[in-house]
Amino acid sequence: MRYLTFALAKGRLAKKTLEIFEKIGITCEEIKDPTSRKLIFVNEELKLKFFLSKATDVPTYVEYGAADIGIVGKDTILEEGRKMYEVVDLGIGKCRMCVAGPESARELLQHHEQIRVASKYPNIAKDYFYNKKHQTVEIIKLNGSVELAPIVGLAEVIVDIVETGATLRENGLDVLEEICPLSARMVVNQVSMKMENERITKLINDLKSVL
Ligand SMILES: Nc1ncnc2c1ncn2[C@@H]1O[C@H](COP(=O)(O)OP(=O)(O)OP(=O)(O)O)[C@@H](O)[C@H]1O
Numbered sequence: 222m223r224y225l226t227f228a229l230a231k232g233r234l235a236k237k238t239l240e241i242f243e244k245i246g247i248t249c250e251e252i253k254d255p256t257s258r259k260l261i262f263v264n265e266e267l268k269l270k271f272f273l274s275k276a277t278d279v280p281t282y283v284e285y286g287a288a289d290i291g292i293v294g295k296d297t298i299l300e301e302g303r304k305m306y307e308v309v310d311l312g313i314g315k316c317r318m319c320v321a322g323p324e325s326a327r328e329l330l331q332h333h334e335q336i337r338v339a340s341k342y343p344n345i346a347k348d349y350f351y352n353k354k355h356q357t358v359e360i361i362k363l364n365g366s367v368e369l370a371p372i373v374g375l376a377e378v379i380v381d382i383v384e385t386g387a388t389l390r391e392n393g394l395d396v397l398e399e400i401c402p403l404s405a406r407m408v409v410n411q412v413s414m415k416m417e418n419e420r421i422t423k424l425i426n427d428l429k430s431v432l
């Protein structure tokens with residue numbers, strides 16, 4: 222039997238993902254050691270390998286087959302646009318993709334003004350403004366702390382993840398429009414789905430039974 226390889230998004234989804242796997246008898250104690258610099262972990266008994274990568278790289282590993290399976294947020298799936306199958310909604314990492322900004326930007330949105338939109342998700346922002354709203358905007362790619370952009374005058378609005386709304390609130394910003402709900406998904410390489418169908422189907426069914 223060959224190894225099935227999992228790419229997990231490191232960061233806030235990792236712990237909850239491992240908790241779900243534990244519920245279906247898939248354990249990997251070593252991966253939980255926060256002091257370790259090791260990148261890849263093996264469960265010899267179940268013939269499984271796990272690695273933690275930057276969330277945005279998970280779809281890349283899965284599309285190329287370097288990982289058979291990935292666990293990653295829907296935001297990253299939409300942004301990266303990789304070829305792979307999305308098979309299970311794990312129901313963790315729930316949040317919303319939103320357009321946010323100061324209340325004063327609401328009018329600019331309504332009047333379809335040519336505004337600047339800052340985001341870690343330029344493709345999602347582009348798709349939303351160009352294809353769904355038919356509004357021409359300038360998109361500025363940032364890599365984090367996006368809420369800063371409207372405060373310091375880099376952009377009128379942002380496209381970003383909102384969970385509790387605390388980050389927006391504490392910075393005097395509001396949700397102006399909702400783009401879509403988000404949560405973590407299991408994704409599968411298209412060839413692996415055929416070659417390892419039995420094992421992967423069992424995994425999907427096991428996961429669905431504990432969610
Ligand atoms: N506030 C949040 N609430 C719920 N889920 C979130 C929240 N922020 C991010 N997520 C989900 O968790 C995933 C990973 O986010 P995380 O913050 O761990 O990494 P990141 O910000 O993409 O990476 P990095 O911090 O390395 O730049 C996101 O892609 C998203 O699906």
Ligand SMILES: O=P(O)(O)OC[C@H]1O[C@H](OP(=O)(O)OP(=O)(O)O)[C@H](O)[C@@H]1O
Nearest residue numbers: 365366367381382383384385386387388
């Ligand atoms: O609605 P809230 O509960 O406040 O959560 C939303 C915040 O969480 C994420 O940021 P993250 O902590 O990943 O930092 P980043 O902005 O540097 O990516 C997201 O980008 C928001 O800033």
